[in-house]
Amino acid sequence: MAERQGHQRGAAGRAGGLDAVGRNAWDDESLEAATRAARDLQGLSPELTARVPQLLEAMRSVGTGLELHSTLDRICETAAELAHARYAAIGVVDESAEGGLLDFVTHGMPAEDARAIGRPPSGHRGLLGALIHDPAPVMLTDLTTDPRYAGFPAGHPPMRTFLGVPISVQGQIFGNLYLAEKHHGGEFNEYDLHMVRVLATEAGIAIGNARLYEAARQRERWIDGSVAVTTALLAGGDADDALTVVAEQARRLADSAAGAVLLPVGKDGADGLEVVAVASDDPSTSLGVIIGPDSPVVAALLAGEPVFIDDAATDPRLISRASERYGPTMLLPMRSGGRMLGALSMHRAQGRRPFSAAERALAAQFAAQAALALMMAEAQRDRERLAVYEDRDRIARDLHDLVIQRLFATGMMLESAQRRSVVPEVREGVGRAVDELDITIQEIRTAIFALQQEPAEAPSGLRVRVLREVNMASVPLGFTPSHRFLGAIDTLVGELTGKNLIAALREALSNAFRHAHASRIDVEVDATATLPDGRDAVQLTVSDDGVGIPEGGRRSGLRNLARRAESLGGASWFGPGLGEGGGGTSVVWEAPL
DSSP: OHHHHHHHHHHHHHHHHHHHHHHHHHHHHHHHHHHHHHHHHTTOOHHHHHTHHHHHHHHHHHTSOOOHHHHHHHHHHHHHHHHTEEEEEEEEEOOSTTOSEEEEEEESOOHHHHHHHOSOOOSSSHHHHHHHHSOOOEEESOGGGSTTOOOOOTTOOOOOOEEEEEEEETTEEEEEEEEEEEGGGOOOOHHHHHHHHHHHHHHHHHHHHHHHHHHHHHHHHHHHHHHHHHHHHHSOSOHHHHHHHHHHHHHHHTTOSEEEEEEEOSGGGTTOEEEEEEESSOGGGTTTOEEOTTSHHHHHHHTTOOEEESOTTTOTTOOOGGGGGEEEEEEEEEEETTEEEEEEEEEEETTSOOOOHHHHHHHHHHHHHHHHHHHHHHHHHHHHHHHHHHHHHHHHHHIIIIIIHHHHHHHHHHHHHHHHOOOHHHHHHHHHHHHHHHHHHHHHHHHHHHHTSOTTSOOOOHHHHHHHHHHHHHHHHSSOOEEEEESOHHHHSOHHHHHHHHHHHHHHHHHIIIIIOOSOEEEEEEEEEEOTTSOEEEEEEEEEOSOOOOTTOOOHHHHHHHHHHHHTTOEEEEEEOSSGGGOSEEEEEEEEO
């Protein structure tokens, strides 16, 4: 409750600060506007004087509210009512070097006509473009006869009468207010021009206040987004999830249809940039896409330069097919400490307005903050990895210096006792115990080797694990079993089947050592086998030339092999071995890939 009250007091404080800014701006400009309006109203005709109350009400209506787009909508509606016009629009001038119109707000245009027209005017040509370059009032009885007229797009309703007035905010041109089609077929007159000019002055003040409020809210949203990204990256969770948070925040803050994070492929991005996280309605179409180094966009990003695009569908610099369904796009490098860590892309839908200069600046700051958070997260992971290294080294040293040495000493004591014993059964039992200790020492050494590997290293393939079991069995056997591989066992055999195959191999080699008294053992792993039902399978065969399986002997090990295979949908059996006349045993174990 206390936190909520504090948040409310903070919000109220911010709102109060914005209101104070708005009041100060209004006090300065409204006095000047009122002076100009009073001067303009002196000596007006009775018709214009009678419309002053309507003008004052319009000015009051325009000044209410602080949300920018709602303010623009209100100005259009109020201007249309004041001048008795069927259509009204405000074209917001783009302050960047490209010029033209950044936004276009309309009133009176039916939704079906707007859809038929498609993209709003760019402001680079025609009458609207001329008013941007020469912001002065224009009143026309037939705009189609004006030399600056460049025609209407398909689906545009016919218009004849026209009135255009510039809107200035704090001494700078914000845009133009356009009116068209006077009601009842009339024409705009000087009275309409006077009224609309006064309204445009008040509109400039209202827009200035709304822009201040919107800029403060926008900065607050981007700061909150940066905090969320930093928290996600430093939380120590899954890296992919953290990058997805970055993409989601970029999409939300930039009011985009999609946001994505790209990371370099190869050293310093030599192989391009890969899309590793996507926030959109259909992320699967872009996730994992690699944009090659031959792309001009990739070259610019790797050089640390931002890329801003008005229409991704038509810009030749974008060679990815995934960009064809988007419009305004910005791609920002994520650099920190002189390192290129990746890039951030934000895409708006086709027909949406381009990114403003303020949005570009805020997005660039967000990308820099995300890059810094990535660097901090990487340093944090390095510290954690170093701690793991140190712990693993300590465990490996303890195993080698303490455990193995004690086992080795125990083995020597048992061998000494074996030599002094005169009872054959005792000598045989002690010998088996010594052999088991040798196997245990080999397994511990294998574990030490694994501890000394990099934690990020890929796990050993099935082929390596099979060879490890064969080499470990050579100690108690006194010789190394031969081995043979058929097929790509590392890529074809699944993880679960591979684990069970290693366990079956270990069981079969142990049985051969304990009971077969063999002088030769062959191990074969065949990844090209087929089950009776036609499924692809892997088959393990362990053959020896030993004494074979005696009638009535214990077969618990064979039953374990069979149960392990059957649990996977396979089978296990035994047959003749490698000895003369089929002497010895061959154990076969197979399971689906």
